[in-house]
Amino acid sequence: MNRPIINSWQSVEQEVRRRIQTREWAPGELIPNEADLALEFGCARATVNRALRRIADSGLIDRRxxxxxxVALQPVARATLDIPVIRREIEDRGMTYSYLLLSRTEAVPPHAVSATMQLPAHDAQLHVVALHLGNETPYALEDRWISLAAVPAARQERFESVSSNEWLLANAPWSHGQITFAATQAGREDAARLACDPGQAMFVIDRLTWNNNAAITRVRLKYPPGYQLRTDI
Amino acid sequence: MNRPIINSWQSVEQEVRRRIQTREWAPGELIPNEADLALEFGCARATVNRALRRIADSGLIDRRxxxxxxVALQPVARATLDIPVIRREIEDRGMTYSYLLLSRTEAVPPHAVSATMQLPAHDAQLHVVALHLGNETPYALEDRWISLAAVPAARQERFESVSSNEWLLANAPWSHGQITFAATQAGREDAARLACDPGQAMFVIDRLTWNNNAAITRVRLKYPPGYQLRTDI
DNA sequence: AAGTGGTCTAGACCACGCG
DNA sequence: GCGTGGTCTAGACCACTTA
Structure with missing residues (x-):
């Protein structure tokens, strides 16, 4: 035996993952407890704990x-998606970012919107439609409703040079939210704005953002055909 | 002052998040170091460390x-997506799962497939096409290539009662992979299988799975119109 | 009842990376 | 150089859950 030294939580994690991957510890099988592993590896129990906790977080083992x-029987693949500010997403892809405000109005939103935001159906909200471009080419079409009850300061902002995306990040703290991914066909108007053909498949991201119990904003981003969201697992 | 007691990493995390959310600690601002916070909260430095580490993992603060x-200037929204076995996904939605094998052949894959799997372009692979149903209704269309070099045992399996998804999980260990989400229009064949109309927008998930340096499988899942992938942030 | 993971502590040393 | 976070340790107590 000429095993590598195991004395950091990273090496413990690696070794445990290796044993699971090689079926040395088979799916469904009970593995040694923390104290025993600490003894075997010659490290503190806390070190084993941290490694196993990470592996459990990734879904590969179940702890009780x-x-x-x-060892989990059917490990759930767990993917972490970073949803950055659109400007960053575009710049990270090596393109030059630009932004075009298409409309900014105060209006009563469709019922579907006021309902998901749990706001009174008859209250007006701020409605912002804008286009994000990379290298002067349409990258994403943004359709956003902002609760004026939660963010009254938005009334003073024109959103002509700063996108509502960035303005809200700087001016409206949020606590949690929900993201939905879907696919939908481009309508005539979508197609014109995204420079694609009507009927083509757009990738759609809906985001609903809350500050504690108050809905802040609901944004729908439509991406032209060919857009991909990618992540490692 | 009548503050709640802060002596667990959860309460430290909550308190720090609160201070950031209320702008008590503004975006871009330097916050006290771990030792000072430990002193203020009356807990050990390790407890503060764990809380801050979690907050950093979520993207709200930057540590160096x-x-x-x-405090991060533009916090990246980080979403965790669970990609379970399709059977589970369907059953979790309260539907009855069923499975229909459409075809199983050995064939040379398109170049795009062999290239992403980094396999010789002329080698035959196992090609499995199957339909996953919820309550007898098409839920997802699976199109999978399996590397016979990496998983020779797949040659013996008919995939008639067990889906390749579950069979591979049980029989082919994997170390990492890549997931891509996109939208595409249904072709005539897709539409027939998914009981939708040609041209409608399908949600598409591509997954490429590796065991160390060997590609295991590449699967494309096509979901009929209306499908949504949802997660909390 | 007892065994397991979950957590906290006090102290220590280390590695990185500003200034 | 030196302050900061990153990590490890040995020990302790606790909470949960199963046998």
Missing amino acids: RKAGTR | RKAGTR
Whole structure:
């Protein structure tokens, strides 16, 4: 035996993952408890704990007090998606960012919008439609409703040079939200704005953002055909 | 002052998040170091460390040795997506799962497939096409290539009762992979299989799975119009 | 009842990277 | 150089859950 030294949580994680991957510890099987592993690896129990906690977070093992730690039978693939500011997303792809405000009005939103935002159906909200471009080419079409009750200061902002995306990040704190991904066909207007053909498949991201119990904004981003969202697992 | 007691990493995390959310610590600002916070909260430095590490993982703060910890200027929204086995996904939505094998052949894949899998362009692979149904209704169309070099045992499996998805999870360990989300229009064949109309927008998930340096499988899942992928942030 | 993971502590040393 | 976060340790107590 000429094993690499195991004395950091990273090396413990790597070794445990290796044993699971090679089926040395088979799916469904109980693995040794933290104290035993610490003894075997010659490190502190806290070090083993941190490694196993990370592996559990990734879905590869299941841990329960008293019952111990088991290798997951059907590991759930867990992907982490970074949803940056659109400007950054475009610049990270090596393109030059630009922004075009298409409309900014105060209006009563469709019921679907006021309902998901849990706001009174008859209240006017700020409606911003804008185009994000990379290298002067349409990159994403943004359709946003902003709650004037939650963000009254938005009334003073024209959103002509600063996108509502960035303005809200700087001016409206949020606590949590929900993201939905879907696909939909481009309508005539979408197509004209995104420089594609009507009927083509657009990738759509809906984001609903809250500050505690108050809805801040609901934004729909439509991406032209060919757009891909990619992540490692 | 009648503050709640802060002596667990959860309460430290909550308190720090609160201070950032209320702009008590503004975006871009340097926050106190771990030792000072530990003193203020009356807990050990390790407890503060764990809380701050979690907040940093979520993208809300940036930490650097010597430079200290700063509130992020434009927090990246980080979403965690669970990609379970399709059977589970369907059953979790309260539907009855069923599975229909459409074809199983050995064939030389298109160049695009062999290239992304980094396999010899002329080698035959196992090609499995199948339909996953929820309550007898088409839920997702699966188009999968399996590397026979990496998973020779797949040659013996008919995939008639067990989906390749579940069979591979049980029989082919994997170390990492890549997931891509996109939108595309249904072709005539897709439409017939998914019981939708040609030209409608399908949600598409591509997954490429590796075991160390060997590609295991490349699967494309096509979901009929209306499908949504949702997650909390 | 007892075994397991979950957490906290006090202290220590280290590695990185500003200034 | 030196302040900061990154990590490890040994020990302790606790909370949960199963046997």
